[in-house]
Amino acid sequence: MRATGSAAGQAAAPPAGLRERKKRRTRDTLARSALELFDRQGYEGTTIDEIAALADVSQRTFFRYFASKEEAALSVQSMAESHFLAAVRARPAAESPLTALRAAVLASWDTIEEAIQSVVPLELHIRTYRMIEANPQLLAEHLRRQVQLEEELTREIARREGLDATDPRPRILVSAFGGVMRVTGRLLSGTTKGDVNELKRTIAEYLDQIGPALAENWRT
Template structure:
């Protein structure tokens, strides 16, 4: 981030993300055109597409930052932890430092509102899920290396990640639906869901 050129580019990109999220959260994703965003930032439509491969990418730009942050947190977990425990701790711990990462680009409050839009916009939700799958593959690699198993023959890394991903998506959905956007609420949900995982899968649900 040395030269003037680089700083200018960063400013333009951040302005595009901020403006896009602002418009998406106020008017809705579908009712906001790329021209709207470009005009508000005072660049050409063509420039928008030089920064983002598509409208989706601008909408999910923050997402990429949080994901990268989570992946790094997993990488830093002590090796003695069991795989699922390392993932669990990464979520609980990662959210502490995530706040500042987000705030460096957009207000956290805007980020959270955008999350709602994503959940209720089919094409965005779809793109989000696809990205989740990609992350899961990355995490599976990390787990396999950590535990010294072969990803091609041992299904456990991908299995663990798939389950964890399912739980996280469920948690996200419930968290954003409950309306309690606090960190503690998020943490409590993750812990609660993972605790109930074992019983839900093996035991009978009926008490009689």
């Protein structure tokens, strides 16, 4: 018996896992192409058509994965933030909030570095930080996303501790933690090679100073 057109089409369709891998490869290729062009000729000097051409896809395909050039520029940062948020949610419930945040950011760096380098070289990722800081539009969006991440972290800490959303302590803690991450992020953008082990040591050292920095008397 001859298969119907619908059945034949279903039989020819690739497995869902294969489709997802192809989509991920296309998205990664577009992100890498965008960051390479931004690095080479500047963010403002790069068009979406040029990104699509370098990735060997159509402009229409670009817009299937990214709503804008800005979103493509920040895509690797967004991926790293998602890895970190997942790591926080996976921390043992018995850990104190600051311990959970500290452990998550240090432990997740291994998977974050691997995820980043599956898309772009780490050196290019670091140069992207400098590009973001130099571009007011990108910097504003980057800071907006950081605020959004801090809101999600605040809700997660409150949930872990069984606190009401109006309790100020999770927000204060996350704000202090976020300040450390912004400082170390600027340190990262000022490096040339991006020594991840050195960055982890710096993050740990800075986070360990949150308690002493909040103490009333710094001279004892």
